[in-house]
Amino acid sequence: METKSNDENQEHKGNLLMVEDDPGIARIVRDHLRRENYSVTWATTGLECWKDFCNGDYDLVLVDLMLPEMDGFTLSKNIRLKSEVPLLIMSARSEDESKVRAFGLGADDYITKPFSLTELSLRVEAHLKKFRKYQGDRDEESHLLSFRGGFTIDPVLKQAVYDNELLTLTSKEWSLLLLLATHPGRHFTKNELYEHVWQQEAMDGGNTVTVHIKSLRAKLNENIRSPRYIQTVWGSGYRFIGES
Template identity: 40%
Template structure:
């Protein structure tokens, strides 16, 4: 049984989320503040974390950032904040998805299922590619590791999957819609603009000069390609 952590200070909402998940075969725990949420989140007991942004003790953005530095499990932000800047910040700190309150129980469960399934597929599969080498970049797809000039770099699940896909299809141009469909899938509730946010984060982690990338190029008005 998959184990989900809900970090939410509104007990009524937290209990509803817990009920939704348990009815669909998940085990769920609740943390009512940021400090206890971080401690539980880093325990290694959970397959996915759902986190609110406005929390006592430690805010959700900080939580996402600190958890992501240690763990690669899917993180879903659930918040009443609906501005684009909040979503961009959430993705920037390492969240895999962003769900705006109010939401339906079906949508919450669908996103949880989708992220856990995709995470298991990514981390559990044996890739035929093996290891990809390119200009100081080494991607070991079997071990799910990335090295840049010998230094290990940690990517989020989506960042890693996006980089592997592009590097496995060098010199082919993909637009945002194509990458969105390939990486996030048809059952994901979101927008193709997410692709640009994730590519920006990848560049900050792997490029010497993110403003002039040598790996993932932007072809303005067309899309992106891995330069090989």
């Protein structure tokens, strides 16, 4: 990872995260965007980018598809589960199948290499403008998640209350709960949960996820045979079934 801020006397347009394993292309894009008064963090692998995203605050992410450690498709899926930040794919793969898959995973735009740096700047600026308007609209709405049975989740304060009691959750339990609850009905495999929460490739993370889900269920007084909130998809993973 390499990060550099813009000149303080220049107007700062936003924080960008870019993942590109080709140093030549990455330096050209990075230097161009910095001249456009963006701060740019450059990651060289998908996993490095995912860690940077989880630990930073970015306005837009530029994603290559063919990456070591974690490919761009998986990276895009993980980012979209966590955030609505604009995702701009920049790839040498021009076939429709790749584009359809990328957009299906939540990408906002797709630009094929080689591309014009001027066009890239215009697309980045357009998506940032649209996203900032969306954020402004969202700020006027309530972020509190409420479910039957006296269970509420506050993503802003990072608190969960069950039966009028504040739950004491570990950071991993909180991350698992928030991911599941903000995507109700979606089936997550144990590997997906592990990669998203632990920010590592899922070699054998199934048991780890199971232990944390068990602890989370205990704090919710959850009956595994008739769950109200977290349902087991046998032999695979979990889904959130709490009723709003």
